[in-house]
Amino acid sequence: MNLVESLLHALKDHGAREIFGIPGDFALPYFRIIEESEILPLYTLSHEPGVGFAADATARIRGGLGVAAVTYGAGAFNMVNAVAAAYAEKSPVVVLSGGPGKGEASSGLLLHHQAKTLDSQLQIFKEITCDQVKLDDAARAPADIARVLASCLRNSEPVYIEIPRDMVREPCAPVVREAPRAIDRDALAACVDEILGRLDVAKRPVLMAGVEVRRFGLEEKVADLSRRLGLPVVTSFMGRGLLTDCDAPLVGTYMGVAGLPDVTQLVESSDGLFLLGEIISDTNFAVSETRIDLRQTIQAHNGQVTLGYHMYANMPLAALVDEMLARVKGNADKAFPVAHYQYPKGLVADGETIAPTDIAKAVNDLFAEHGRLPIASDIGDCLFTAMEIEQTALIAPGYYATMGFGVPAGLGLQATSGQRPLILVGDGAFQMTGWELGNCKRYGWDPIVLLFNNASWEMLRTFQPESGFNDLGHWGFAEMAAGLGGDGVRVSTRAELKAALDKAIATRGRFQLIEVTIPRGVLSTTLARFVAGVKRISTK
Numbered sequence: 001m002n003l004v005e006s007l008l009h010a011l012k013d014h015g016a017r018e019i020f021g022i023p024g025d026f027a028l029p030y031f032r033i034i035e036e037s038e039i040l041p042l043y044t045l046s047h048e049p050g051v052g053f054a055a056d057a058t059a060r061i062r063g064g065l066g067v068a069a070v071t072y073g074a075g076a077f078n079m080v081n082a083v084a085a086a087y088a089e090k091s092p093v094v095v096l097s098g099g100p101g102k103g104e105a106s107s108g109l110l111l112h113h114q115a116k117t118l119d120s121q122l123q124i125f126k127e128i129t130c131d132q133v134k135l136d137d138a139a140r141a142p143a144d145i146a147r148v149l150a151s152c153l154r155n156s157e158p159v160y161i162e163i164p165r166d167m168v169r170e171p172c173a174p175v176v177r178e179a180p181r182a183i184d185r186d187a188l189a190a191c192v193d194e195i196l197g198r199l200d201v202a203k204r205p206v207l208m209a210g211v212e213v214r215r216f217g218l219e220e221k222v223a224d225l226s227r228r229l230g231l232p233v234v235t236s237f238m239g240r241g242l243l244t245d246c247d248a249p250l251v252g253t254y255m256g257v258a259g260l261p262d263v264t265q266l267v268e269s270s271d272g273l274f275l276l277g278e279i280i281s282d283t284n285f286a287v288s289e290t291r292i293d294l295r296q297t298i299q300a301h302n303g304q305v306t307l308g309y310h311m312y313a314n315m316p317l318a319a320l321v322d323e324m325l326a327r328v329k330g331n332a333d334k335a336f337p338v339a340h341y342q343y344p345k346g347l348v349a350d351g352e353t354i355a356p357t358d359i360a361k362a363v364n365d366l367f368a369e370h371g372r373l374p375i376a377s378d379i380g381d382c383l384f385t386a387m388e389i390e391q392t393a394l395i396a397p398g399y400y401a402t403m404g405f406g407v408p409a410g411l412g413l414q415a416t417s418g419q420r421p422l423i424l425v426g427d428g429a430f431q432m433t434g435w436e437l438g439n440c441k442r443y444g445w446d447p448i449v450l451l452f453n454n455a456s457w458e459m460l461r462t463f464q465p466e467s468g469f470n471d472l473g474h475w476g477f478a479e480m481a482a483g484l485g486g487d488g489v490r491v492s493t494r495a496e497l498k499a500a501l502d503k504a505i506a507t508r509g510r511f512q513l514i515e516v517t518i519p520r521g522v523l524s525t526t527l528a529r530f531v532a533g534v535k536r537i538s539t540k
């Protein structure tokens with residue numbers, strides 16, 4: 001077996017199911033082995049940001065590893081933002097990069113694609129990955145690969161593997177997985193004692209499930225735990241879509257001033273807020289109506305637990321949940337009002353113009369008739385609109401908030417799960433990575449794409465309306481769809497929107513682009529509430 005085959009078998013053994021990539025001369029040798037070995041399917045896309053977002057999406061929707069394969073320099077640097085998003089949002093993406101061989105590295109010449117030094121790329125990726133290796137020693141490679149892939153899964157964060165192009169066919173032993181790290185059982189017991197004690201005395205305990213609950217495959221267990229503890233469950237903005245298919249007492253999504261008053265009140269008045277796998281970020285907590293005192297909360301994330309001024313290190317979320325389930329038997333007899341949000345439905349298919357909330361209504365009607373689709377959303381008002389769509393699997397960069405995620409993530413979702421995705425994307429974000437739809441035909445992907453075309457960077461305009469640079473003009477996206485291998489239609493009335501969705505859901509084998517014309521300044525109900533709330537609390 002050669003070094004790349006050993007790496008590919010290890011990736012598969014650790015949960016990778018496909019590779020997204022774009023080669024280059026530093027990468028051609030290892031790409032050739034990916035192609036000829038057929039250990040993992042390879043999907044090439046058109047621009048490295050899309051490669052990173054697609055790989056990230058597979059890790060989010062399926063669990064296990066996402067794999068993004070690029071060339072040295074121009075390719076890898078092009079993907080930094082997507083990997084940073086995966087790092088920020090705890091997504092286990094493996095970055096594979098071709099690299100210079102030993103001979104050329106010592107040639108004394110500056111190499112093409114080199115930025116500052118030959119190691120600059122490794123240094124930059126150290127900032128957005130939790131572990132790294134350059135495979136320049138075939139004897140050490142199996143242990144190095146085992147360490148790095150174990151780090152990726154243990155931390156649920158990206159890792160970086162550089163493959164010098166003169167090493168790819170070096171004979172290499174198979175990779176043996178690292179043994180799981182030992183956990184201090186006494187510390188775990190003490191930690192669970194303290195958590196249960198805190199929850200027991202609380203009068204209004206609430207469990208907030210964060211993205212780590214999905215990253216570590218704990219949704220069913222957390223649903224079970226919440227029933228046994230008798231806790232109402234909420235998700236954060238970033239955690240939207242969690243526990244969708246679980247029997248959990250899910251009250252709704254906490255969004256502070258932008259959310260449902262009942263949910264906001266439940267969370268912000270809690271005297272026992274249990275943040276399980278939650279990223280303590282501004283997008284999740286900075287829009288609180290009343291400042292949440294995080295010191296009064298129980299926080300379990302990033303492999304540690306904090307209660308007030310106590311901190312328990314090396315507390316993997318899975319071990320914590322398992323220990324709590326082992327200690328809490330039977331379902332609590334506690335009941336609590338579950339504020340069932342009435343999602344907007346019953347779109348009136350008339351000649352009226354379209355507001356984002358009409359899109360939510362049309363999608364909810366579609367789901368009611370045809371079943372739910374998983375959603376990949378970009379950021380912008382499309383993501384706020386997603387909060388008004390029935391609970392379904394949702395992947396979106398809700399915290400890191402980069403544009404460009406939606407379309408490639410939808411392609412990654414379909415490639416890895418086989419499910420047809422609904423993609424929500426604004427016109428600004430579509431201008432960045434929407435063109436990846438041109439790859440659908442090669443791979444038989446057929447997403448339904450709802451393009452929110454307000455001809456504007458509307459999120460920015462809501463906070464700085466005086467700036468003319470937010471005007472994007474009309475690009476005629478619908479007309480471009482055919483050239484990219486799909487079907488496109490522009491809709492401007494609610495009747496046209498409904499007809500377009502009915503046609504799209506009935507058409508398989510080609511992507512369906514629905515360009516929705518939204519009048520200037522018309523926001524989703526959720527975004528309007530968010531903007532009003534942010535303005536209100538910023539003037540307090």
Ligand SMILES: Cc1ncc(Cc2csc(CCOP(=O)(O)OP(=O)(O)O)c2C)c(N)n1
Nearest residue numbers: 380381402403426427428429456457458459
């Ligand atoms: C990669 C990147 N570059 C810039 C920005 C900054 C930004 C945040 S929101 C926004 C406008 C989005 O316009 P779009 O038409 O997609 O959606 P909408 O607001 O609903 O009209 C920008 C430019 C971000 N977040 N990511």
Ligand SMILES: [Mg+2]
Nearest residue numbers: 426427456458
């Ligand atoms: Mg826009």
